[in-house]
Amino acid sequence: MTSLEKTLRWVVILGAFSLPFVCLIIADGTHFLYNLFFPYITGKNFTFRLIVEIMTGAWLVLALVNPKYRPRRSWVLGAFSIFVFLIALSDALGVLPSKSFWSNFERMDGWVTLAHLLAYFVVVVSILNTEKLWRRLLQVSLGVATFLAVYGFLQIAGDVALGQGGGGGLSARIDATFGNPIYLAVYMLFHIFIAAMLWAQMWRERGMGRRLPLSILYGFVIGLYTLSLLFTGTRGTMLGLFGGVALALLIYAFSSDASKRLRYAILGVYILGVVLAGSLWLARDTSIVKSVGFLDRLTSISLTDATIKARFLNMGIAWQGVKERPILGWGQENYAIVFDKYYDPRMYAQEPWFDRVHNSIFDWWIAGGTLGLLAYLSLFLAALWALWKSGAFDAREKAILTGLLAGYFAHNLTVFDNITSYILFATILGYIAWRASAARDGERLLSKTSMPEWSTPFIAVAALFLVWGSAWWVNAGALEQNRALIQAIQQQLSPSDNLNYFKEAVSYGTYGTQEAREQLAQIASRVAASSGIDTPTRQQFFDLATAQMAQQEKDSPQDARFPLFLGAVYNAYGDYADATAAFERARLLSPRKQTILFVLGQNQAAQGDLPSALQTFKTAYELAPDFNEARIYYAAGAIAAKDDALADQLLAKGGATDPRIVSAYAQRGRYDKIVEIFKAQVEANPTDTQAYFTLAAAYYQSGNAAMAISTLRSAAAANPTTKDQVEELIRQIEDGTLQIGQ
Numbered sequence: 001m002t003s004l005e006k007t008l009r010w011v012v013i014l015g016a017f018s019l020p021f022v023c024l025i026i027a028d029g030t031h032f033l034y035n036l037f038f039p040y041i042t043g044k045n046f047t048f049r050l051i052v053e054i055m056t057g058a059w060l061v062l063a064l065v066n067p068k069y070r071p072r073r074s075w076v077l078g079a080f081s082i083f084v085f086l087i088a089l090s091d092a093l094g095v096l097p098s099k100s101f102w103s104n105f106e107r108m109d110g111w112v113t114l115a116h117l118l119a120y121f122v123v124v125v126s127i128l129n130t131e132k133l134w135r136r137l138l139q140v141s142l143g144v145a146t147f148l149a150v151y152g153f154l155q156i157a158g159d160v161a162l163g164q165g166g167g168g169g170l171s172a173r174i175d176a177t178f179g180n181p182i183y184l185a186v187y188m189l190f191h192i193f194i195a196a197m198l199w200a201q202m203w204r205e206r207g208m209g210r211r212l213p214l215s216i217l218y219g220f221v222i223g224l225y226t227l228s229l230l231f232t233g234t235r236g237t238m239l240g241l242f243g244g245v246a247l248a249l250l251i252y253a254f255s256s257d258a259s260k261r262l263r264y265a266i267l268g269v270y271i272l273g274v275v276l277a278g279s280l281w282l283a284r285d286t287s288i289v290k291s292v293g294f295l296d297r298l299t300s301i302s303l304t305d306a307t308i309k310a311r312f313l314n315m316g317i318a319w320q321g322v323k324e325r326p327i328l329g330w331g332q333e334n335y336a337i338v339f340d341k342y343y344d345p346r347m348y349a350q351e352p353w354f355d356r357v358h359n360s361i362f363d364w365w366i367a368g369g370t371l372g373l374l375a376y377l378s379l380f381l382a383a384l385w386a387l388w389k390s391g392a393f394d395a396r397e398k399a400i401l402t403g404l405l406a407g408y409f410a411h412n413l414t415v416f417d418n419i420t421s422y423i424l425f426a427t428i429l430g431y432i433a434w435r436a437s438a439a440r441d442g443e444r445l446l447s448k449t450s451m452p453e454w455s456t457p458f459i460a461v462a463a464l465f466l467v468w469g470s471a472w473w474v475n476a477g478a479l480e481q482n483r484a485l486i487q488a489i490q491q492q493l494s495p496s497d498n499l500n501y502f503k504e505a506v507s508y509g510t511y512g513t514q515e516a517r518e519q520l521a522q523i524a525s526r527v528a529a530s531s532g533i534d535t536p537t538r539q540q541f542f543d544l545a546t547a548q549m550a551q552q553e554k555d556s557p558q559d560a561r562f563p564l565f566l567g568a569v570y571n572a573y574g575d576y577a578d579a580t581a582a583f584e585r586a587r588l589l590s591p592r593k594q595t596i597l598f599v600l601g602q603n604q605a606a607q608g609d610l611p612s613a614l615q616t617f618k619t620a621y622e623l624a625p626d627f628n629e630a631r632i633y634y635a636a637g638a639i640a641a642k643d644d645a646l647a648d649q650l651l652a653k654g655g656a657t658d659p660r661i662v663s664a665y666a667q668r669g670r671y672d673k674i675v676e677i678f679k680a681q682v683e684a685n686p687t688d689t690q691a692y693f694t695l696a697a698a699y700y701q702s703g704n705a706a707m708a709i710s711t712l713r714s715a716a717a718a719n720p721t722t723k724d725q726v727e728e729l730i731r732q733i734e735d736g737t738l739q740i741g742q
Contacts, residue, residue, distance in 0.1 A: 002453075002456070004456055004460060005065075005066075005456065008058040008061055008062050008460070009069075009127060011054065011055065011058040012055045012059050012123055012127045013128070013133070015054055015055035015058075016055065016120075016123070016124050017136075017137060017140055018051055019048065019120075019423055020137075020140050020141040020143075020144045021144055022047050022048050022051070022419070022420070022423070023044065023144065023148065023177060023178065023420045024144065024147075025044050025047055025177070026040060026163075026177050027039040027042055027043025027046075034479075034483065035483075035486055036482050036486060037105050037486045037515065038105045038106050038108075040177070040178060040179030040180070041105065041106065041107070041179070041418075041419075042105055042482055044108075044420065045113070046108075046475055046478075048419055049113075049116050049471075049475060050471055050475060052116045052119055052120045052123075053119075053467055053470055053471045053474070054467055054471075055119075056119045056120075056467075057463040057467035058463070059122075059127060060459075060466075061456065061459045062127075063126065064450065064459055065450055065451050065453055065455065065456050066453075067444050067446070067449075068444070069127065070126055070444045070445050070446060070447065071125045071126045071444065071445055072438070072444050072445075073437065073443050073444075073445060074125075074386060074436060074437040074442060075382040075386055076379070076382045076429050076430075076432060076433035077121070077122070077125070077433055078382070079375070079378040079379050079381070080379060080429065081118065082375050082378070083372075083375035083378065083379060084114050084115060084117075084118045086328075086372050086375045087111060087114055087332065087372055087375070088111055088114075089328060090328040090329050090331050090332070090367060090368040091110075091111050091331040091332055092331075093328055094329065094330050094332070094367075095334045095337055095558060096334055096337075097331060098511075099332075099511070099514075099556070100333050100334065100367075101332075102510070102511035103332070103333050103511060104512065104514055104515055105478075105485075105512045105515050106515065107333070107355070108419065109332065109417075110332050110333055120423070120426055120430075121426045121429060121433075124430045124434075125430045125433050125434045125437075128430075128434065129434075129438075131435075134431055134434065135198065135201070137427070138194050138198060138427075138431075141194065141424075141427075142191060142194060142195055145187065145188065145191040145221075145225060148176040148187070149176075149188070149221075149224045149227075149228040150224075151176045151177065152174035152175075152176045152184065152231060152232075153174075153227075153228070155168055155172060155174045156168050156170065156172055156174060156231060163175045163180070164179060170293060171292070171293040171296070172231070173231070173232055173233040173234075174228065174231045174232055175232070176228075178418075178420070180418075181233055181234055182234050183418045184228070184229075185229050185232040185234035185237035185238075185411070186234075186237055186408065186411050186415070186418075186421045186424075187424070188225045188228045188229040188232070189229060189237055189240060189407055190404065190421070190424040190425075190428070191225050192222055192225045192226055192229070193244065193248075193400055193401070193403060193407070194428075195218050195222045195225065196222060196248075196400050197396075197400045197401065199215065199218035199219070199222075200394075200396035200397060201397070202215075202218070204394065226241070229241060231293070232294070233293045233294045233297045234411075234415075235297055235298060235301055235414070236411055236413065236414030236415060237407075237411045237415075238294070238298060240406075240407040240410035240411040243406060244403040244404060244406045244407025244408075245403060245407070246403075247402065247406050247407075248399040248402060248403030249266045249269060249270075249399070250266070251395075251398065251399040251403070252266070252399035253266040255395035255398075255399065256395065257394070257395040258395070280298065280299060283299075284296075284299035284300075306349055306350075309346075310347060310350045311358055313344045313346055314339075314347075314354060314357050314359070314362075315357060315359055316344060317338065317339055317342045317343065317347075317357075318335070318357045318362040318365065319362070320338070320341075321335070321341070321342060321366050322366060322369075322370075326369055326370055327369045327370060328368065328369040328371060328372065329366055329367050329368045329369030329370075330367065331367060332368075333355065333367075334366070334367070335354065335355055335356060335363065335366050335367075336353065336354065336355040336559060337556075337558045337559055339353070339354045339355070340558075340559065340561070340589055340593065341558070341589065343592045343593045344592070345593075345594060345623035345627070346624055348624050348627040348629070352593065353561060356416045359412075359415075360413065360416055360417065361373065361412075363416055379429065380409060383401075383405060383429055383433075384405065386432050386433060386436035387401055387402065387432055388402075390435070391439055391440075392435040392436050392439035392440075393435065401428070405428075408421075477509075477510045478508075478512055480508060481505055481510050481512045481513070481516065482512055484504040484505040485501070485502075485505040485515065485516045485519065487501040488501035488504075488516070488520070489523065495533050495537050495541070496537055499537065499540055499541060499544065502516065502519075502520045502544065503544065505520075506520070506544075514552060514555075517548040517549055517552045518561075520541075520544065520545050520548055520549075521545045521549050521565040521566070522568075524541040524542060524544070524545035524569050524572070525568055525569055525571075525572035526572075527541045528541075528542070528569075528572035529572065538573075542573050545569045546569055546570065549562060549565050549566035549569060552565075553566060553585075559589070560586040560587075560589035560596065563582040563583070563585040563586040564583065564586040564599070567579040567581075567582030567583040567599065567603070568599070571603060576603050576606045576607050577607065579603050580600065580604060580607065583596060583599055586600075587600060592623055594623060594624070594627060594629070594630050597617070597619055597620035597623075598620060598629075598630075598633055600616050601613045601616035601620070601633060601637060604616060605637065605640060610637070610640050610641045613637050613641075614634075614637040614638060614640070614643070616637075617630070617633045617636075617638075620634070621633070621634040621650075628653075628654070628655060631650050631653065631655060632658050632660055632661065633660070634650055635650040635651050635661060636663070636664040638650065639661065639665055640664050640667065640668070642668070647661075657677060657681055657691065657694075662674055662677075666701070671698045671701045672702065674695075674698035675695060675698045675699060675702065678691050678694050678695035678698060679695060681695075682695060682711075686718055687718055687719065689715055689718060689719045692711055692712065692714055692715030692718065693715060695711050696711040696715070696729070700733060701740060705733050705734075708733055709730050709733055712726045
């Protein structure tokens with residue numbers, strides 16, 4: 001082996017061993033060199049891609065010259081390759097091929113990530129050619145996982161901040177360096193089973209008297225990872241863990257290796273699990289269970305839970321999309337279009353924008369159609385085939401790895417993947433494929449052809465340029481755009497500097513352009529209301545934001561999000577006619593989404609078209625009558641249209657004290673209605689200080705200064721801390737200087 005060959009081989013190995021550390025990256029300028037937009041996502045993904053590109057370049061030189069560095073034939077490799085190919089076809093023929101290929105900063109997914117994962121898989125199954133190397137790689141990953149578990153417990157203690165905000169304590173949902181508890185949960189799920197497998201291998205290879213130290217170590221880390229997973233509060237992953245462990249135990253219990261005593265012991269574990277689950281359920285309303293976040297979440301699982309209901313509604317929306325494009329789907333990253341088009345109004349209690357079904361079956365069904373979904377499922381089937389039919393794994397390993405695949409699959413029924421779970425899944429697939437093909441001494445791909453050995457230095461130079469070029473093409477522009485965007489939203493900069501950074505960000509034209517435009521639109525809307533910004537700068541923000549959002553609407557003509565954002569900018573600058581036109585376009589794309597109808601109705605009202613506004617609010621209300629927000633908008637519209645009977649009917653269910661209702665009555669001068677509402681409110685809630693102030697304001701506006709003063713004195717009596725404020729208001733009433741709303 002030449003020194004160049006050794007160097008290239010070690011480049012690949014060091015690249016593989018560095019990937020477990022990618023999950024530690026938080027690109028916020030404090031934990032990492034760069035401060036990036038979506039710091040928990042982008043830093044990890046950019047680093048992963050760069051490492052894989054370097055690994056692939058080094059491997060390519062080795063594989064071209066020497067067939068021993070090429071992967072062996074395997075069902076797993078075939079399934080992975082077909083999956084990536086079919087998704088590429090779906091993306092190319094989908095709704096937005098560019099977005100499907102590149103994704104965006106928030107997800108950093110798309111086909112480019114699948115291609116990198118396939119490259120990583122091919123490289124590691126080709127180069128990591130000994131059990132020792134694979135075991136060391138998994139042990140390194142366990143070491144990182146142990147650090148992250150400790151990091152999570154420091155979050156519980158309050159010594160380290162939670163990424164998603166909030167305080168520590170037993171009710172906290174830890175997220176370590178992932179920024180999302182769900183991502184930490186699946187990460188720990190993988191490592192629980194990896195540790196169990198390494199423990200089983202150690203037990204097989206070491207004799208009596210040499211097992212105890214490592215058994216204690218592996219048992220400890222498994223317990224540590226399990227607690228970490230539980231404290232993420234991720235119910236789908238917890239159920240995946242329990243189900244995966246139960247399946248693994250069941251498989252091993254009925255294997256030829258298991259003794260009758262062991263089968264009885266496993267049966268006892270099952271019985272104990274049922275007893276503990278039943279006891280926890282019976283104690284679900286106790287203070288102990290309520291005070292521990294993951295216990296409370298476990299015992300709150302039901303079909304009436306808002307999150308679970310939303311998951312089923314999302315699947316219903318996705319099914320409509322599947323029926324429309326059943327064969328090759330919509331392409332990756334296009335569920336947002338399906339979500340808008342087939343929006344279910346009963347989703348009103350959830351966020352208004354979903355770009356994932358939160359179910360990997362439906363996510364891949366939407367992205368790749370039925371062919372893409374079958375290709376995705378074939379990854380699991382190929383791995384199980386290799387695991388069970390190759391003869392390379394003993395009974396314990398087969399049980400544990402089957403349990404891992406089952407637990408991971410169950411987890412994916414309620415969420416979606418991220419780069420760290422992708423890496424771990426590809427690593428496990430690679431390990432299974434390598435052992436299975438090595439055990440049968442499978443033929444290597446294209447083993448009959450190779451480049452002459454003397455060409456190695458020249459190929460290495462070519463590969464260096466190839467890696468540099470591909471890394472630049474894949475990463476450089478997007479990275480610069482990301483850094484410009486994070487500067488553009490910094491509040492400590494002057495508005496003109498922010499504007500210049502936005503101009504720079506959108507000029508790159510990479511896959512972060514959509515997010516740059518959205519951030520620009522939101523900040524431009526805030527600039528419109530800022531009195532401290534000069535008129536020319538406000539106008540420049542308006543011009544840039546409207547031009548960019550109009551272009552985004554053209555780039556993605558089926559997405560309701562962009563005309564809605566454009567309309568919001570027009571609305572902020574008082575251009576109600578253009579705003580209404582944009583909102584109408586959004587409604588055509590998502591006719592059943594109430595939030596679009598709300599802003600449309602408000603703009604119709606702002607232009608004085610009260611009958612149209614009332615009809616729009618009525619439409620929103622009738623889509624889901626249980627939606628209180630829609631009822632309030634409808635009632636306010638009825639008040640503005642002078643249909644007081646309809647307003648009274650709607651407000652009989654509550655909400656009369658809502659500021660929008662108060663404002664609607666005030667605009668009509670119906671202070672008597674405000675008095676009526678808030679007299680009832682203070683009688684029902686005598687400690688509601690704000691209700692006293694609103695009632696006093698209504699009396700004052702109606703010309704009854706005496707009752708206004710009397711009401712204010714009642715407010716001071718109910719809440720003595722308001723005494724000084726009350727006395728000042730009374731003084732202003734008495735000398736006639738009080739101005740409501742000033």
